[in-house]
Amino acid sequence: MPAVPVVLSRRSFLGRLLPAFGAALGAVAALRPAALLGGRRPPGAPSRGIGALRGDGSAASRADAPRTGRDADDEPSEAVKKVLRELFGDREIRTGHVQLDMPEDPPDGRLVPVFIESDLPMAPDDYVKAVHLLVDKNPDIHVAAFELTPALGLASIDTRIKMRATSVVRAIAETSRGEVWWATRKIFPATNGCG
Amino acid sequence: MSARRAARAEPGQGRILLPESIQRGSLVHVRTLLSHPMHTGLFNTPDGEPIAAHFVQDVVVRYGEETIARFRWTSGISRDPFVSFPIRADREAPLRVTWTDNLGGVFEASAEVRFS
Numbered sequence: 001m002p003a004v005p006v007v008l009s010r011r012s013f014l015g016r017l018l019p020a021f022g023a024a025l026g027a028v029a030a031l032r033p034a035a036l037l038g039g040r041r042p043p044g045a046p047s048r049g050i051g052a053l054r055g056d057g058s059a060a061s062r063a064d065a066p067r068t069g070r071d072a073d074d075e076p077s078e079a080v081k082k083v084l085r086e087l088f089g090d091r092e093i094r095t096g097h098v099q100l101d102m103p104e105d106p107p108d109g110r111l112v113p114v115f116i117e118s119d120l121p122m123a124p125d126d127y128v129k130a131v132h133l134l135v136d137k138n139p140d141i142h143v144a145a146f147e148l149t150p151a152l153g154l155a156s157i158d159t160r161i162k163m164r165a166t167s168v169v170r171a172i173a174e175t176s177r178g179e180v181w182w183a184t185r186k187i188f189p190a191t192n193g194c195g
Numbered sequence: 196m197s198a199r200r201a202a203r204a205e206p207g208q209g210r211i212l213l214p215e216s217i218q219r220g221s222l223v224h225v226r227t228l229l230s231h232p233m234h235t236g237l238f239n240t241p242d243g244e245p246i247a248a249h250f251v252q253d254v255v256v257r258y259g260e261e262t263i264a265r266f267r268w269t270s271g272i273s274r275d276p277f278v279s280f281p282i283r284a285d286r287e288a289p290l291r292v293t294w295t296d297n298l299g300g301v302f303e304a305s306a307e308v309r310f311s
Contacts (some may be wrong), residue, residue: 111273135271139237145273146280151263153222153283161271164237194235194271 061145074186075166080134087132093172093180100183101172109163109193116171118155120181122148128155130174137167139194162193208232210306211292216311217284220224226279227256229294229302235270251276251302258308259288284308 020164084093101115120128131146146157155173163169166189172182207230217223229251236248250270256263264280280291291305 037202138271139235140269140271143269147265147267148280149261149263151258151261151283153280156281158277158279160272160277162273173206193273194237 008022008162027120054133068111074184075151076168077136080136080141083134085174087142088174088180088181091178091180093182095184096169097181097186098173098183100169100185102169102187104185105190106163107190109165109189109191111164111193112189114159114169114171116155116157116183118164118173118181120155120173120175122150122153122155124150125175125176126174129176131155131157132170132172132174133161134170134172135161135163135167136170137165138163163187163189164192164194205229206296206300206302209302210293210295211290211304211306213290213308217250217308219252219282219284219310222281223284223308224279224281225256225290226277227254227292227304228275230275230302231294231296231302233270233272233274233276249298251294251296254278255293255295256280256292257289257293258282259286282308284310 013191045160059154097118097120099115099117099119102112106112114133116133118128118131122128127150131148132142133144133146134141135143143161144159148155166187168184168186170182170184172180174180209229210227212226212228214223231251232249233251234246234249236246238246248270250268251272252268254264254266254268256265262289263282264279268276276294287307287309289305289307291303294302296302
């Protein structure tokens with residue numbers, strides 16, 4: 001549960017911090033913290049031209065990257081499609097009803113916090129029977145399956161995973177009635193946590 | 196390898212953390228933790244020797260006699276695996292978690308759900 005407010009408050013804190021740095025230290029000094037923190041800038045915040053100044057555009061492209069997994073680069077690879085087919089056959093996977101909260105650029109690929117929650121019911125005749133976690137670029141794509149029952153009252157999982165490289169992460173809820181819902185996010189770990 | 200790192204590399208005690216006060220029928224957040232290396236099998240020691248895969252692959256959560264959740268993991272879960280999930284506290288009963296790793300290691304922890 002605490003993952004959500006913590007991340008949000010950190011972001012808004014940084015949002016307030018950045019202009020303060022710029023005013024206090026001047027444009028040149030401001031480049032360094034801005035380059036470090038640029039990736040965490042909430043989408044829609046003014047870009048301040050930092051990516052352009054650095055000449056590589058990486059800060060801007062990270063912040064502007066869509067979180068829907070619709071990038072060409074984010075399409076499931078053949079290996080990911082195979083995992084999905086083995087799990088769900090040819091059932092349709094729809095976006096929605098799943099919330100996936102992760103830091104966008106975790107400093108350590110060995111320890112990446114993941115928070116998954118679904119607003120789907122947990123009633124005896126209609127519940128989330130499994131939450132699957134897939135990391136497209138990991139050696140083991142299907143990182144974990146969490147099999148749940150209505151006794152939990154809410155489909156919510158908080159854990160920590162390893163990530164090898166920049167990758168799309170998919171949180172998938174499978175209901176007892178056979179529906180499949182997911183949320184996807186692209187995550188940029190700073191180090192390789194898988195070897 | 197320092198003594199502290201060596202100690203951390205050995206699988207050890209599992210823990211379950213429950214809130215201090217639990218109301219009947221409320222949604223309670225359970226936090227579970229096990230010290231375990233969760234080796235992927237993809238790393239070497241500093242001497243170049245491969246480190247064999249050693250990771251928890253099955254976690255069973257029982258509330259009283261009922262199995263309420265079961266987690267199937269790979270070595271993609273971080274070292275000292277932590278997982279938190281809710282339960283609907285509708286009865287006083289022990290909550291038990293059993294972790295099983297790929298080398299046959301079995302680790303258990305339990306906590307009592309008691310209403311206050």
